[in-house]
Amino acid sequence: MKIIMIAALGLAVSGCATITRGTTDQVAINSEPAGALATTSTGLTCPSTPCTFEVPRKSEFVVSFSKPGYSPQQVPVGTKVAGAGAAGMAGNILIGGVIGMGVDASTGATLEHFPNPVFVTLEPVRRLGIPRAARRAPPKPKTKPAITPPVS
Numbered sequence: 001m002k003i004i005m006i007a008a009l010g011l012a013v014s015g016c017a018t019i020t021r022g023t024t025d026q027v028a029i030n031s032e033p034a035g036a037l038a039t040t041s042t043g044l045t046c047p048s049t050p051c052t053f054e055v056p057r058k059s060e061f062v063v064s065f066s067k068p069g070y071s072p073q074q075v076p077v078g079t080k081v082a083g084a085g086a087a088g089m090a091g092n093i094l095i096g097g098v099i100g101m102g103v104d105a106s107t108g109a110t111l112e113h114f115p116n117p118v119f120v121t122l123e124p125v126r127r128l129g130i131p132r133a134a135r136r137a138p139p140k141p142k143t144k145p146a147i148t149p150p151v152s
Contacts (some may be wrong), residue, residue: 022057022109023056023057023058023107023109024054024055024056024057025054025055025056025057025111025112025113025116026052026053026054027052027053027054027055027077027113027116027117027118028050028051028052028116028117028118029046029049029050029051029052029053029063029117029118030049030050030117030118030119030120031049031050031065031067031119031120031121031122032119032120032121032122033067033070033122034048034049034050035048035049035067036048036049036065036066036067036070036120036122037049037065037066037067038051038063038064038065039063039064040053040055040061040062040063040064040077041061041062041064042055042059042061049065055113057079057107057109057110057111057112057113058079058107058111059079060076060077060078060079061076061077062074062075062076062077063075063077063118065120065122067122069124069125070122070123070124070125071122071123071124071125073120073122073123075115075118075120077113077114077115077116077118078113078114079111079112079113079114080111080112080114081110081111081112082110082111082112
């Protein structure tokens with residue numbers, strides 16, 4: 001009975017960060033100007049920024065932004081150990097939850113995404129070819145009226 005109680009206690013305290021933080025994270029996506037198409041390398045799509053993706057905490061990905069008239073951009077999104085995740089892992093160590101440490105590490109519960117929010121400023125596309133100043137009609141030259149010599 002004592003072994004069963006110890007095992008039950010071990011399972012109850014296992015995965016502190018998994019229990020308190022969960023295994024997914026909300027990542028906010030935004031652009032200037034708003035209304036860009038945002039897609040991730042994991043297959044998630046946002047038809048018009050701003051939006052939010054729910055992604056697994058251990059997932060790293062790239063967000064691609066596109067909007068007509070603007071150059072496309074990409075932003076890599078990585079993971080790092082969060083302060084709250086480290087506290088959950090420390091709780092596992094203090095209480096002796098080796099199983100919990102394994103659960104937290106395998107689910108990524110100790111991680112958070114960065115940058116979060118993801119933000120880009122899209123640059124307008126420059127037209128190739130004739131520079132903007134040269135596209136304007138040239139000014140009409142100012143001409144003096146022709147003076148004809150008197151006829152004698």
